[in-house]
Amino acid sequence: MKYFKETLYDAVCQEFRVDKMYFEQKTEHQHLMIFHNAMLGRVMTLDGIVQTTEADEFMYHEMLTHVPILAHGAVKKLLIIGGGDGGILREVLKHESIDVTQVEIDKAVIDMAIEYLPKHSDSAYDNPRANIVIDDGMAFVKNCSEKFDVIIVDGTDPIGPGEVLFTEDFYAQCKNCLNEGGVIVTQNGVPFLQIEEVKNTYQRLNQHYTDATFYTVAVPTYYGGLMTLAWATNNAELRNVSLDTLEQRFKSANLNSRYYNPAIHLAAFALPQYIVNQLD
Amino acid sequence: MTDPIRTVLYGASDKEISFYQSLVEKHGSPLLLFDSSKLKQQYRALQQALPNVDLFYAIKALPQIDALKELDELEAGFDVASSGELDILLSLKVSGRRTIHTHPVKSDKDIRDALRFGSTTFVIDNLDELKKLQPYRGRVGILLRVSFRSENAKVDLSKKFGCTEDEVANIILQAEQLGLHIKGLSFHVGSQCETSDQHVAAIHSCRDMMLELNKKVKAPLSILDIGGGFPADYALESIDILEFCKPIRAALESLPDDWHIYAEPGRYLIAPAVTCVTTIIGKSIRYGMPWYYIDDGVYGSFSGKIFDHAEYPLQVLTEGKTSTSVLAGPTCDSIDIIDEHIELPELNIGDLIIGHQMGAYTAATRTRFNLLKEAKFIVL
Numbered sequence: 189m190k191y192f193k194e195t196l197y198d199a200v201c202q203e204f205r206v207d208k209m210y211f212e213q214k215t216e217h218q219h220l221m222i223f224h225n226a227m228l229g230r231v232m233t234l235d236g237i238v239q240t241t242e243a244d245e246f247m248y249h250e251m252l253t254h255v256p257i258l259a260h261g262a263v264k265k266l267l268i269i270g271g272g273d274g275g276i277l278r279e280v281l282k283h284e285s286i287d288v289t290q291v292e293i294d295k296a297v298i299d300m301a302i303e304y305l306p307k308h309s310d311s312a313y314d315n316p317r318a319n320i321v322i323d324d325g326m327a328f329v330k331n332c333s334e335k336f337d338v339i340i341v342d343g344t345d346p347i348g349p350g351e352v353l354f355t356e357d358f359y360a361q362c363k364n365c366l367n368e369g370g371v372i373v374t375q376n377g378v379p380f381l382q383i384e385e386v387k388n389t390y391q392r393l394n395q396h397y398t399d400a401t402f403y404t405v406a407v408p409t410y411y412g413g414l415m416t417l418a419w420a421t422n423n424a425e426l427r428n429v430s431l432d433t434l435e436q437r438f439k440s441a442n443l444n445s446r447y448y449n450p451a452i453h454l455a456a457f458a459l460p461q462y463i464v465n466q467l468d
Numbered sequence: 469m470t471d472p473i474r475t476v477l478y479g480a481s482d483k484e485i486s487f488y489q490s491l492v493e494k495h496g497s498p499l500l501l502f503d504s505s506k507l508k509q510q511y512r513a514l515q516q517a518l519p520n521v522d523l524f525y526a527i528k529a530l531p532q533i534d535a536l537k538e539l540d541e542l543e544a545g546f547d548v549a550s551s552g553e554l555d556i557l558l559s560l561k562v563s564g565r566r567t568i569h570t571h572p573v574k575s576d577k578d579i580r581d582a583l584r585f586g587s588t589t590f591v592i593d594n595l596d597e598l599k600k601l602q603p604y605r606g607r608v609g610i611l612l613r614v615s616f617r618s619e620n621a622k623v624d625l626s627k628k629f630g631c632t633e634d635e636v637a638n639i640i641l642q643a644e645q646l647g648l649h650i651k652g653l654s655f656h657v658g659s660q661c662e663t664s665d666q667h668v669a670a671i672h673s674c675r676d677m678m679l680e681l682n683k684k685v686k687a688p689l690s691i692l693d694i695g696g697g698f699p700a701d702y703a704l705e706s707i708d709i710l711e712f713c714k715p716i717r718a719a720l721e722s723l724p725d726d727w728h729i730y731a732e733p734g735r736y737l738i739a740p741a742v743t744c745v746t747t748i749i750g751k752s753i754r755y756g757m758p759w760y761y762i763d764d765g766v767y768g769s770f771s772g773k774i775f776d777h778a779e780y781p782l783q784v785l786t787e788g789k790t791s792t793s794v795l796a797g798p799t800c801d802s803i804d805i806i807d808e809h810i811e812l813p814e815l816n817i818g819d820l821i822i823g824h825q826m827g828a829y830t831a832a833t834r835t836r837f838n839l840l841k842e843a844k845f846i847v848l
């Protein structure tokens with residue numbers, strides 16, 4: 189019997205039974221697997237780290253997508269950086285008035301996800317409202333003349349290929365691609381085990397946005413409790429939209445969500461003190 | 469340290485002769501023959517000699533893919549010292565959790581490469597090195613390398629690396645203040661040890677230091693890495709590893725049951741699994757002595773003569789009256805001499821000379837001098 193052992197931390201690790209290997213690719217630079225696990229469905233791992241599982245991906249994708257969109261309330265254009273598995277794209281396209289540009293560095297990731305993780309994108313890549321660009325995320329935002337209302341950064345671990353998506357320079361370039369009052373959200377790791385990421389990201393975002401903070405979601409297979417999603421904008425009102433307003437927007441969007449709702453949206457911005465202590 | 473004395477075997481069975489000759493006919497010369505069953509045998513023997521010790525093969529001894537594959541199948545761990553060594557493991561899909569990174573001096577890129585691979589155990593021996601790990605403190609496990617100088621090892625590895633015993637407590641307590649946990653101690657008493665006395669003394673010192681420190685620190689030290697140093701059988705006298713390790717086993721018995729013990733064997737595992745086949749390509753009489761030139765030398769598979777101070781046991785396939793001869797390598801440098809006083813029977817161009825126990829620190833350290841063709845690696 190084969191097992192996958194996560195390699196993120198020295199002292200602890202989570203282990204998944206590999207019930208069926210669908211796809212395994214190792215190049216000189218990375219090791220990618222998609223396999224089936226009886227409890228979690230299909231699991232994708234990269235370089236020994238869980239990226240996503242069918243069982244709990246909705247928590248992550250819904251929160252990274254619907255919180256900024258419903259907080260903003262009038263999103264027309266949205267940019268996704270990364271997110272090759274298609275989960276974010278699927279969620280964004282539920283909002284019928286939004287046109288999406290997704291920038292993914294490696295087309296092979298998209299092709300592989302369509303084939304082996306089909307429930308993630310759920311045909312989103314066939315949708316005419318989705319404009320897919322194969323490019324380096326950093327290069328794209330540097331050269332981009334378009335403006336977006338929301339930027340969603342769905343990257344990998346800060347140690348590895350997605351490293352540049354955690355730099356101050358990247359956050360600064362993103363600001364140039366945001367419309368007035370726009371918001372950027374990014375995946376920012378599990379702070380209980382990687383508190384440095386919170387501190388670093390906060391300091392970097394704070395240089396370029398007047399309102400930088402985090403909101404949280406607990407995704408079971410991202411071991412370690414709460415995950416932080418970074419939030420940065422020049423419109424401080426965005427995170428204080430009233431429950432009533434969110435309820436209205438939620439209703440008219442007709443999202444059919446499984447994790448997201450307006451109450452959890454607002455509650456997600458309440459941070460435990462060990463995270464608050466990093467924000468100064 | 470006594471001068472190494474070379475063992476020479478004279479003569480061979482018909483079967484042996486035709487075995488070597490047919491390989492040379494098929495693949496040319498020189499050759500390095502890899503016998504995976506020998507590697508497996510060594511691994512099992514060391515496991516038996518050191519029960520309850522996790523073995524991490526020191527890749528540096530021979531970073532060869534077929535050898536690594538065999539060890540992977542045996543579920544060995546791997547001791548890596550560079551990003552290059554990690555890359556070959558990646559191609560085998562070995563999990564980072566089965567590796568430890570033991571180079572005491574690392575760049576930030578080395579650390580990130582290792583973490584990305586999933587290798588989370590690092591070795592340090594001073595505070596500057598410790599601070600390099602601070603940004604990754606939630607993810608890493610740290611071993612502190614202690615220096616124990618060794619007189620009876622061929623290669624003293626405690627000169628260049630390892631803190632002194634006096635420094636241990638300070639480094640560990642400082643680490644705690646920086647929010648970094650040192651999970652245990654490591655040492656490497658030197659390679660090709662004649663006895664296990666140094667291992668035993670080092671185990672005892674580390675045990676005492678760890679027990680003492682565990683009274684003071686917040687999180688206990690619980691790992692002891694006893695390094696490498698297990699000898700290869702260059703004298704062909706059938707080293708009994710069970711016997712060699714007996715005092716080590718006794719010393720380890722005195723440690724608390726819940727500690728984890730690691731070892732990083734290189735030489736012992738791989739040396740006997742590789743045999744070098746060379747061919748005499750020239751001969752001459754100089755200063756009244758026969759000189760034989762073979763097609764591999766100290767810039768090639770015999771590089772360990774220079775870097776590792778090893779004198780490999782050699783075999784000539786014929787018997788006969790011997791005279792003191794010189795055995796030289798193929799490059800144009802005069803340092804390229806394998807032996808200046810070797811008793812050899814009269815040999816001819818085309819005759820084979822076999823080098824035994826040639827897996828460790830041989831091909832790993834060869835150069836490309838003269839652009840001579842390197843010995844071809846043949847998996848038996």
Ligand SMILES: Cc1ncc(COP(=O)(O)O)c(C=O)c1O
Nearest residue numbers: 526659660696697732733734735
């Ligand atoms: C840190 C370390 N571990 C292990 C080894 C392997 O030693 P041996 O081949 O003597 O077993 C070496 C050899 O240089 C080393 O430097």
